[in-house]
Amino acid sequence: xxxxxxxxxxxxxxxxxxxxxxxxxxxxxxxxxxxxxxxxxxxxxxxxxxxxxxxxxxxxxxxxxxxxxxxxxxxxxxxxxxxxxxxxxxxxxxxxxxxxxxxxxxxxxxxxxxxxxxxxxxxxxxxxxxxxxxxxxxxxxxxxxxxxxxxxxxxxxxxxxxxxxxxxxx
Numbered sequence: 001x002x003x004x005x006x007x008x009x010x011x012x013x014x015x016x017x018x019x020x021x022x023x024x025x026x027x028x029x030x031x032x033x034x035x036x037x038x039x040x041x042x043x044x045x046x047x048x049x050x051x052x053x054x055x056x057x058x059x060x061x062x063x064x065x066x067x068x069x070x071x072x073x074x075x076x077x078x079x080x081x082x083x084x085x086x087x088x089x090x091x092x093x094x095x096x097x098x099x100x101x102x103x104x105x106x107x108x109x110x111x112x113x114x115x116x117x118x119x120x121x122x123x124x125x126x127x128x129x130x131x132x133x134x135x136x137x138x139x140x141x142x143x144x145x146x147x148x149x150x151x152x153x154x155x156x157x158x159x160x161x162x163x164x165x166x167x168x169x170x
Contacts, residue, residue: 060094075101082114086151091121109140117151129160136168143169 078100086095095118098106105111112135119128139164146152146165155161 073102075105077112079105081113083117085116086117086121089121089151091118094118095122107138108136109135112138113140113142113145117149120153120155121151122152125158127154128155129158129164130160133164136164141168 013136037078082094082098084099085091085097098111098115098118102113106115112131116128116131116135119125119131129138
């Protein structure tokens with residue numbers, strides 16, 4: 001490997017010693033790259049509108065649409081959006097995106113825990129407890145997340161919820 005690197009540097013046509021750093025730091029290079037990025041030609045920094053033109057904004061359904069276009073069979077973009085809407089306490093939209101995830105992928109423990117949080121937020125206690133039990137059966141053991149989840153607050157007084165926690169924390 002070193003011989004290839006040495007050959008590349010000392011080969012028949014090496015870069016001139018002065019020219020290599022100038023290519024990367026020359027003013028014309030900085031100006032051209034700044035123009036391509038949408039930045040100012042003086043400072044080289046991005047303009048405020050660059051994020052908007054490039055589509056870099058807060059997480060929106062458009063982001064999920066773009067991600068779904070790149071990998072249409074994956075449920076990861078939909079799971080991410082379901083998590084976002086769960087955090088915003090928009091449980092209907094979270095469930096909408098969660099149900100778009102392929103059934104096989106929803107069998108994982110973390111997905112089941114998220115489903116229990118969504119159902120608990122919607123007030124569907126039985127579905128939430130069923131999903132939580134399945135999450136525990138799949139191997140979900142993140143007790144701090146269960147204790148800290150505000151979405152499961154409606155379930156904490158339920159005897160079945162307390163029984164599940166006692167059974168799986170052992």
